[in-house]
Amino acid sequence: MPLQKMLTFAFSTFLNGILMSASNLNPNVSVDCVVFGFDNEQLNVLLIEQKMQNRNKVQLALPGDLISDDESLDDAAARVLLELTGLQGIYLKQFKAFGNPNRVKDIKDLDWLQSYREQPQARVITIAYYALVKMEEFQASASSFADRVFWQDVEAVPALAFDHNEIFSTAFAQLREGFEQHKTGFELLPEKFTLSQIQRLYEIILGKKLDKRNFRKKILKENLVTPTNQKQKGVLHKPAMLYEINNDENS
């Protein structure tokens, strides 16, 4: 590195040192959250509109933020989710770190970085999480980093900022793997749900039709749900029994 560039670099680092001390953000590491929600029809992912001065340049992105210097990665992900949705105690799983050296160097992302990052040129490694939320409990709210927050059908995710399309695809693949082993997924359902709702969720995520009788046998055998005494009301067909997650110790 030539001397002049080196000194320029050192000086900008010096300035950033002063600027940073206010927010105490770590310029090199962020978390991003792929938040899944299920509305009994389709599977959705939570997207944000990046705040921009110029309303013509709005881009969509996954919610995320630089980590602050005294919080763990899990805490940072929970914070992002809380700021965005007001939800706490959500199922959150770290699934992969993304660290391509050029992942925040694309020209399309320059404006936003310059407006909202104290070190826009910094290389950022992101730790990606996926979260499963009950849409009924969810109340999205604009936040410091988003003008608008909205659900998008996972089958129609548009072009996103940075490498967020890759992060989303990886998250979806991970989710599918979890479902193949029945290790996860009930977090997406409402408090009380019918067996058909679970089946619909499985069919969407696994991307194939399942046999109703076999599916029910299997789910019930796994003992993860128990019937309540309630039934659906106001449906134009035979009302279904409502189930809930089985929190008993003995499986």
Added chain:
Amino acid sequence: MPLQKMLTFAFSTFLNGILMSASNLNPNVSVDCVVFGFDNEQLNVLLIEQKMQNRNKVQLALPGDLISDDESLDDAAARVLLELTGLQGIYLKQFKAFGNPNRVKDIKDLDWLQSYREQPQARVITIAYYALVKMEEFQASASSFADRVFWQDVEAVPALAFDHNEIFSTAFAQLREGFEQHKTGFELLPEKFTLSQIQRLYEIILGKKLDKRNFRKKILKENLVTPTNQKQKGVLHKPAMLYEINNDENS
């Protein structure tokens, strides 16, 4: 943050800016590698002795390094492995990021950080990989960051630097998961191997005895190995058929 501390911080950041420009390392992100090797008897993990001025304070650790600013995470992990073992093209899998804010703040790790890190106080998030190597091909070599490199039985891993014991345990658990689904593992075996060797490996990693006849049926049905025409030589019992990994396209 009080003004004095803020200026001190800014100034040290200024100095570090100058120092850093030489090596171009990212002070906030490292990779660590949990390298597994199998010697037909036990499963081993590769450990290093951290280089220290004071030979009395030597600590053991997993191999790892700060990432350099222009390499991807995968490249960084491959580089660490290459420097340490001379091996290339090794099976390497990113499995988790560790980012506890205090993970490099323990007093036991201070000396080493001050000797080898340009920003000893920096918070470091590490991206952990596990690697599977054929011990027959392996030639460990001391390197820039290790005085000594050696294999340690996974059943007797001593106290390690930083949070490396936690990283190791997580890696081992992940490895076991992969084996439960037969998705990985052959990378640990020599070029040619017997079915009993695979079975021994599975038994060690899964931590339980397996039935010989059932195990063979299953492995052969999966079509991941094919018999060669060779047999073991010089063993004091009936020589076993040697198998190799099946690289055919058709399974």
Added chain:
DNA sequence: TCAAAAGTGTTAAAAGTACACCCATGA
């Protein structure tokens, strides 16, 4: 001839898969 690990088949239980009809409700 002995010690050591290789190699081999059958049977029973469990899990998975395919498949079709009646039921309860609200409109």
Added chain:
DNA sequence: TCATGGGTGTACTTTTAACACTTTTGA
């Protein structure tokens, strides 16, 4: 009374699990 999704059982196939003896080699 009709449209809609809820709810149920059986037969077949595949997978898993348990189990013991003969073979080949070098010492």
